[in-house]
Amino acid sequence: MLTLSLSTLRDRKQLFAGALVAIALGVALVQSSLHVLHSVSDPAIPARLSRAERDDMRENYVGAAVTMGLQAPLVVFLAILVVGSTCSFAVAQRRRDLALLRVLGAGRGQTKRLLATESLLLGVAGALLGAPLGVAMTWVQTRLLEHVGFVPAGFEPVYWHWGSVLAASAAGAGIALLGSWSAARRAARIRPLESLRETGAAARVMTRGRWCVGVVCLALSVVLVVGAQSADPIGAITIAMTLSIVGAVALSALSPLVVPLAARLFGMVFRRSPLGALAEANIRDGARRTASVAAPLITLVSLVLGLSGALGVLARSIGVEQERLTRGDIVVASANGEQAARLAGVPGVADVSSQLTVPVPVTAEVRKDGTRAARPHTFEDRVVAVDAAAYARARTLAPKSGSLADLHGDTVAVGPALPAEGFSAPKVGDTVTVAVAGTERKLRVVAVLPETLDIGDRFLLPREILPAGVLAAAASESIVTVAPGVPVAEVEERIRAAGIGGTATVAEWADRRAEAQQDGNDKIFAVLLGLAGVYALVGVVNALVIATAERRAEFAVARLSGLERPQVVRMAVVEACAVAAIGLGLGSVVAAAGMAGMAKSTAAVTGTAIVVVPWGTLAATVLGAFAVTVTAAVVTARAATRERPAALAAART
């Protein structure tokens, strides 16, 4: 049996090379993600840095760990999808071989064992190849994190951690085995007679398993879309991300149902050309093949569009929310409190609310991420001094409990940041400690602000408890209301002329907040989908190469019937375009469904349905998908038509 496995390996190079590449890359990617996650979760922070620098670095590491914590399961999912679909496709392509073995006396168990042995061999080989590749991939991922600023320059990850290596290898081999297991069970039901038929494609495309997965995931997707409409925006965005995976699985499984429709559309476009008609027939006839190539593409497109759309909505929502929460005309950024204090004197200014970022550490008893015991934690950043009355006039965010009117004397208000960062917020009546100019003071919590989409401030202190020198030196952001009848632009001009600081209208300022968020989101997107996207693309090419290489005899027959070699290649290109179109179409459907959920949810919260179509990403995805599939089709079709057709058509395939 082993000789047979080995000799089949030799004979079907592309098939097995494709599966091997999928497994090895999957193992390498999973392994490197685990290594990087491991490294950023437990980083060494140099003691020589200042406290603020250390905090900054720690915060970045936490960001990296959270992002990698999302990326690792995503990568595992993609590995399951790509390896699973490649392995089961590889088995499906060999129906005739397996049927012949059945004619020659192989029992069902033997067929199953043969395939299991093969995929185990492949899995082990893939794991062995993948482990060293994972070291290189760890380096790539670290440089990516360094590039986007999650880790400091020169960060050295753990390159070899036995636990991670073994986990990734076992996962790779296990997935390969599982991927071919269902295919092997199906193969065991292959009737010997199928080896005698003209084509081996007698297999039913929509198997019971496929129906099951497709329908269950589709139902789950519908639940998610409906659920997203009544969730808060953050929830809706999380749901949209989940949907891009579940929906992709659903539509990948059900895609053979769409293939005939897509084939007909293509047939209508290319009605005049006999090549088009042939391509249409091939697409329809090879629904299994078409679906196998389209599956990784559907997933890739839905992930790319779904994630970038969701992150885009998050950024845009923050802008919209901030604009809605702010009552005023101009936002002025001043280098210090002294400059800000001059705002009130500018002609045409009716009201000023300044928020001074003060370097006053606040120590509060808080619980982090649901741990039971509250511990004192010192917050050094985003502590803001305000005039309570002015603040309440300029910001419409109403406290969840307490009242900002009480923010006088030794009091404090808890900002929106704490719950957003996973801390339990102190309650009204609790006390926190601040260190002002070397002396400690106890402050009573009088108000707790609700969470916002933007992280926001941590603590608001009444300005009168702080020494004038601290206030004068603090960086300031002021919301200015212009007197009725005075043009806003004129006042802006006067503020700038007076050297008070940079100005922006509230709308511009809110847009900038959104842009800043989008910049951060782009980094997260790059880390999440950078390598994972490349891997999915490899899956697409892989499936295409296997599919085309297995069609040598079919191409040979087409040439014997009068097609020239370039025509065969063109036919393969038309088919590849159809596959790309199916992948793009179905992937976009998933992304659009996620967007619909977010639109409803953001409309409920911000009053505006926020829909972000990531046009740039969309264009890049469309062009990329066509470029990759067409290139792969040309290269493999040329390779598959290299031999003389007469020799090939006669050979048993």
Place this chain on the structure above:
Amino acid sequence: MRYGAAGSAAVRTGGPVLEMRRAVRGYGTGDARVTALDGVDLSLDAGSWTAVMGPSGSGKSTLLHCAAGLDTLDSGQAVLLGEDLSGADDKRLTRLRRGTVGFVFQNFNLVASLTAEQNVALPLRLAGREVRREDARRALAAVGLADRARHRPREMSGGQQQRVAIARAMVTQPKVLFADEPTGALDSTSARTVLGLLRNMADSTGQTIVMVTHDPSAAAAADAVVFLADGRVIDRMEQPSAHRVADRLASLEV
């Protein structure tokens, strides 16, 4: 080499090796329904070489598949060596393929990645039997290809590939050899060699052979010819000659 040395007493005594009674087999549904076998009654004796002939679509191949347990009848009976195939489960059919029947196909169906010797040994391996190199070598020698043991199918001519396929079919010493257009893809010289091999097997060891063919000269090499038209047996000819077979066939196709 004596093929079928283990042939059972039933085969030796010349009793019926295959019996089909009112065998019906159709494909498709509705308007696309094609009845390939429409009540076939047939009995073939052991130790005989029977050719099955008929126009295209007369049900020849279906008859072969149903007789060999590769396909199942919709109704009626196919009894092979006393075993009713219609009720047989996969296990029994697998056992049947491992020892009782052998197959030769028009397009050879050799495993491209295996050498001639490995191809011949494959059925023994699949049956879990001890594989001795001499068994495969001897089977290859019997078809005149002892010197090609290490060659792969693509390094051999069509005639040679078909002879490897015959060696593979015979290595398990099957009681019945089923051949589906064994000379269909061969030039006339190679075809004569292959037919000569089959004739020799039938004469020297009384190998039972059921062969489907289009070719009157191939049919003429058999002991008897059964004619099929529209899924029914319509005639039978003993001691056929190519001329008489061709004439009979021509009258069917009009």
